[in-house]
Amino acid sequence: QQPVQSPQAVILREGEDAVINCSSSKALYSVHWYRQKHGEAPVFLMILLKGGEQKGHEKISASFNEKKQQSSLYLTASQLSYSGTYFCGTFPNAGGTSYGKLTFGQGTILTVHP
Amino acid sequence: DAGVIQSPRHEVTEMGQEVTLRCKPISGHNSLFWYRQTMMRGLELLIYFNNNVPIDDSGMPEDRFSAKMPNASFSTLKIQPSEPRDSAVYFCASSLAISPGGLAKNIQYFGAGTRLSVL
Numbered sequence: 001q002q003p004v005q006s007p008q009a010v011i012l013r014e015g016e017d018a019v020i021n022c023s024s025s026k027a028l029y030s031v032h033w034y035r036q037k038h039g040e041a042p043v044f045l046m047i048l049l050k051g052g053e054q055k056g057h058e059k060i061s062a063s064f065n066e067k068k069q070q071s072s073l074y075l076t077a078s079q080l081s082y083s084g085t086y087f088c089g090t091f092p093n094a095g096g097t098s099y100g101k102l103t104f105g106q107g108t109i110l111t112v113h114p
Numbered sequence: 115d116a117g118v119i120q121s122p123r124h125e126v127t128e129m130g131q132e133v134t135l136r137c138k139p140i141s142g143h144n145s146l147f148w149y150r151q152t153m154m155r156g157l158e159l160l161i162y163f164n165n166n167v168p169i170d171d172s173g174m175p176e177d178r179f180s181a182k183m184p185n186a187s188f189s190t191l192k193i194q195p196s197e198p199r200d201s202a203v204y205f206c207a208s209s210l211a212i213s214p215g216g217l218a219k220n221i222q223y224f225g226a227g228t229r230l231s232v233l
Contacts, residue, residue: 032221041205041224042157087157091220099164100145100211100220106156 001025003090005105012078012112020108022088023070031064031071032089032102042087045073075110083112116140118225120206126231132194135228138187139208147222148181148191149205157205163189164211196232203227 003024010018022031030049034042048064048071060082064071075082089102119138127133139146147162161171163183171181178197183189193200207222 030220034222041226042222044221044223047221089222099162099169100209100222101147101159101162101170102220102222104157104159 002103003088003105005086005088005108007108008106009109010111012110014080014112014114015077016112018075018078018110020073020075020086020088020110021070022072022090022105023068024090026069026090026092028064028066028069028071028090028092030091031062032091033062033071033073034087034089034104035084036087036107037084045086078110078112080112080114083110085109118206118208118223120204120225120228122228123226124229124231126233127196128233129197130195131232132192133196133200133230133232135191135204135206135230137189137191137206137225139189139206140223141187143208143210143223144186145209145211145220146183146189147207147209148189149207149224150202151205151227152202160191193230196230198232201230201232203229 003022006021012018032047033045035045036042048062059076062073085107087107088105121136145164148160150158150160160173161181162169166183179193181191205224205227207224209220209222211220
């Protein structure tokens with residue numbers, strides 16, 4: 001089942017902060033975050049493997065609340081280069097072979113203006 | 115590492131023609147995924163392989179779509195006959211899938227995509 005991302009779109013000015021949420025109705029083993037810039041392929045940003053764990057990438061960090069089955073991506077002091085579509089991908093709870101299939105959310109479009 | 119390589123990058127064809135998209139995964143990866151992306155439907159998983167074996171093709175829209183992976187370094191996605199509604203960007207991705215229980219990272223690496231236009 002597809003995770004649900006919110007908001008669907010965010011418009012920021014440079015230097016502002018944003019939060020993108022990803023919620024699942026199923027238990028999660030891990031959450032992956034990807035960014036796709038316009039006209040390009042999605043690129044892996046980070047993976048959250050444990051509940052409550054935070055990871056960082058540049059000024060982008062994320063948290064994973066395993067109990068709530070959700071993850072949040074935090075973009076601080078946004079830069080023009082952060083513009084793009086952000087996808088979360090969820091990996092089901094451990095218990096069997098899943099062949100690496102991620103279920104992606106519908107994406108959140110982030111636009112950063114000067 | 116060259117990454118995931120897709121060809122062609124752009125394909126323009128007429129309705130009814132056969133289209134073949136190609137993908138070379140990252141060496142050593144054991145899972146390969148075909149996605150389709152459109153504005154209306156977002157990123158859709160069409161089919162995926164593990165160790166060259168198709169695991170789930172439930173995302174393939176119709177019998178007009180078929181995919182093969184004859185060896186670990188090559189996969190094709192074929193549309194025959196093509197229709198205008200097949201116009202989209204098709205991505206191939208590969209990963210090293212490790213069964214849960216280990217350090218399952220399963221990071222997917224995407225190719226640059228093939229932009230297909232069916233006239």
